[in-house]
Amino acid sequence: xxxxxxxxxxxxxxxxxxxxxxxxxxxxxxxxxxxxxxxxxxxxxxxxxxxxxxxxxxxxxxxxxxxxxxxxxxxxxxxxxxxxxxxxxxxxxxxxxxxxxxxxxxxxxxxxxxxxxxxxxxxxxxxxxxxxxxxxxx
Amino acid sequence: xxxxxxxxxxxxxxxxxxxxxxxxxxxxxxxxxxxxxxxxxxxxxxxxxxxxxxxxxxxxxxxxxxxxxxxxxxxxxxxxxxxxxxxxxxxxxxxxxxxxxxxxxxxxxxxxxxxxxxxxxxxxxxxxxxxxxxxxxx
Amino acid sequence: xxxxxxxxxxxxxxxxxxxxxxxxxxxxxxxxxxxxxxxxxxxxxxxxxxxxxxxxxxxxxxxxxxxxxxxxxxxxxxxxxxxxxxxxxxxxxxxxxxxxxxxxxxxxxxxxxxxxxxxxxxxxxxxxxxxxxxxxxx
Numbered sequence: 097x098x099x100x101x102x103x104x105x106x107x108x109x110x111x112x113x114x115x116x117x118x119x120x121x122x123x124x125x126x127x128x129x130x131x132x133x134x135x136x137x138x139x140x141x142x143x144x145x146x147x148x149x150x151x152x153x154x155x156x157x158x159x160x161x162x163x164x165x166x167x168x169x170x171x172x173x174x175x176x177x178x179x180x181x182x183x184x185x186x187x188x189x190x191x192x193x194x195x196x197x198x199x200x201x202x203x204x205x206x207x208x209x210x211x212x213x214x215x216x217x218x219x220x221x222x223x224x225x226x227x228x229x230x231x232x233x234x
Numbered sequence: 235x236x237x238x239x240x241x242x243x244x245x246x247x248x249x250x251x252x253x254x255x256x257x258x259x260x261x262x263x264x265x266x267x268x269x270x271x272x273x274x275x276x277x278x279x280x281x282x283x284x285x286x287x288x289x290x291x292x293x294x295x296x297x298x299x300x301x302x303x304x305x306x307x308x309x310x311x312x313x314x315x316x317x318x319x320x321x322x323x324x325x326x327x328x329x330x331x332x333x334x335x336x337x338x339x340x341x342x343x344x345x346x347x348x349x350x351x352x353x354x355x356x357x358x359x360x361x362x363x364x365x366x367x368x369x370x371x372x
Numbered sequence: 373x374x375x376x377x378x379x380x381x382x383x384x385x386x387x388x389x390x391x392x393x394x395x396x397x398x399x400x401x402x403x404x405x406x407x408x409x410x411x412x413x414x415x416x417x418x419x420x421x422x423x424x425x426x427x428x429x430x431x432x433x434x435x436x437x438x439x440x441x442x443x444x445x446x447x448x449x450x451x452x453x454x455x456x457x458x459x460x461x462x463x464x465x466x467x468x469x470x471x472x473x474x475x476x477x478x479x480x481x482x483x484x485x486x487x488x489x490x491x492x493x494x495x496x497x498x499x500x501x502x503x504x505x506x507x508x509x510x
Contacts, residue, residue, distance in 0.1 A: 097236065098373065101406055148324055154324055166437070175429040186424055195473055197272055268377055295448070334470075
């Protein structure tokens with residue numbers, strides 16, 4: 097078994113869900129044949145998640161629902177000096193998560209037919225985002 | 235260290251939480267002595283999670299709460315052509331997650347006394363569900 | 373590659389978010405140079421999560437928001453015999469999660485600048501909490 101590790105840096109993205117399956121696949125190509133790929137987002141106001149990879153309304157519905165669930169004008173928030181979208185972003189990140197672990201079989205991500213990997217940007221004006229990719233296997 | 239990988243296929247299950255600890259334990263038996271077990275559900279409308287493993291009211295309370303949190307008649311949902319339970323299922327999956335990683339110690343899952351592994355089915359009429367199990371360790 | 377595994381036991385903590393990055397770093401020091409650290413909480417009424425590591429109002433806002441999201445007096449809960457804070461604790465744990473996987477680079481956790489590791493205690497009067505730490509890498 098071996099460990100391989102590298103960083104994928106994404107440019108600033110708009111608020112919402114962005115499909116990044118292809119960028120991840122390109123980065124891990126030729127890495128290992130069987131094992132696990134671990135993706136770790138080094139930020140606290142965006143998330144990594146897996147969701148349905150075809151219909152764009154799934155992504156917009158998810159954005160809509162999360163904005164209603166964690167409203168920017170929540171009257172009890174005290175952490176507001178970084179903007180009204182900041183504390184909601186931290187909470188969304190806590191709910192959705194910072195990392196993903198995905199099996200690799202025959203050299204490829206063993207995603208289900210409908211599964212895609214998303215960078216879910218929660219800020220209105222985010223900077224670039226770094227994902228550390230760690231492969232472990234043979 | 236070694237990597238072992240296999241698939242557990244569950245038959246169609248009713249909506250709600252289903253304890254699958256025993257099926258997972260049976261599948262990984264004899265695999266490794268120390269390391270990690272990774273479970274990956276290849277679907278976007280059911281979830282894998284860990285929760286209290288004794289009292290059935292915990293499971294029914296969780297189903298009730300999630301249904302209230304993500305109502306099927308949410309007026310803003312646009313992704314509705316696969317049924318009113320579909321978009322809520324995608325959101326529940328985003329909140330609960332698609333995979334679990336559990337330590338293995340002395341050849342067994344190192345779960346706490348009250349922890350059980352659940353397949354949380356979010357659809358009313360789901361098909362069978364595939365879980366890819368990856369063991370890494372010695 | 374090698375696997376190393378040990379347990380970190382935390383004393384009883386008050387309800388809310390507790391930064392434990394330093395305790396984790398102390399425990400894994402000298403373990404591996406490159407690979408992954410997996411943290412597994414053996415309990416169902418507290419969570420492990422990553423969040424902003426500086427401003428204490430992020431932590432109190434998160435506690436406030438979660439308490440409003442999963443209220444203790446939710447009228448439909450049936451699992452109430454362990455106290456009004458118990459079923460909400462199980463749900464918060466399902467939303468936030470039981471384990472974290474974090475890359476290790478140059479012998480250290482590869483956390484982003486603003487990322488800290490938290491034990492999020494959801495009970496009013498919790499006991500001590502055990503975290504199994506598994507390192508895999510070189």
